[in-house]
Amino acid sequence: MPNLNPIGFNVLAWTAAVSENLNPIADRLKTIGYDGVECFIDGSALTNYTAFGNHLSQLGLQSTSVMVVGPDTNPASESPQIRQAALDFIKSAIDRAQAMNATILCGPMHSAFATFTKREPQTDEYRRSAEVLNAAGEYARQAGLVLCPEALNRFECYLCNTMEQLHHLIELTGHPNVRAMFDTHHANMEEKKFPAAIRTIAPVLAHVHISENDRGTPGSGHVPWDDTFRTLAEVGFKGWMTIEAFSRNDVDFANSIGVWREYNDPWDMAENGYRFIREMQEKYASEVLVG
Helix, strand or coil: CCCCCCEEEEHHHCCCCCCHHHHHHHHHHHHHCCCEEEEECCCCCHHHHHHHHHHHHHHCCEEEEECCCCHHHCCCCCCHHHHHHHHHHHHHHHHHHHHCCCCEEEECCCCCCCCCCCCCCCHHHHHHHHHHHHHHHHHHHHHCCEEEEECCCCCCCCCCCCHHHHHHHHHHHCCCCECEEEEHHHHHHHCCCHHHHHHHHHHHEEEEEECCCCCCCCCCCCCCHHHHHHHHHHCCCCCEEEECCCCCCCHHHHHHCCCCCCCCCHHHHHHHHHHHHHHHHHHHHHHHHHC
């Protein structure tokens, strides 16, 4: 059996805050079999991330991280001041991710979340975003991090909805520490076919979010999982497969992203989601070997 992709779990299913309250959650994720934990990066004290990173290291767990930018920190903005604020904000997120020993910082850092201009994305917006991401990539290089911008669905973003758009942005950015992420939840709304989307982004793909169509337990909905895992195996993707599933446990965060009901219990998401991913990895690793 070949080496299988590492599997992570995003603790946003419980909370957006990084604190010692996450320690018992990380402990249990370790016993399930997870290789790593993904955390949300905000403006919390650097020491919080350092402490949690140390706890993960003691458990033998790795970490990745996720962030989001808003209208006052929008890399695609026409305002030079806002673009500078965007770069400063991304740098501060890199500092916190590094303190946690994370290797990936992903998320919709290319443009402001749920902020729309009432027009299609413009050439200059891609150019401005790429310039900020290139500078952020250089800062990430010294931190040993890879930035992975994420395409979101049309209700949360307009600049990058598809892998074709995201690939264009990554190519414009032109920095080895700025790669791409594929999220199955958003792709379920925006892509015609998963295999074509994955093959489009494969040359720059560094991170994958395994997310069900309703953000519940992976494998319980209608995302085309066989297409997903088969194609990821065929293109030779070796990076993280991290579950991003949501709940209303953190009410402020849930309200900010439009989570209005419970999909599955977080531990159902974690336990059954891990089992599902490992089974699919083994299935398609074997098929690729035989093929």
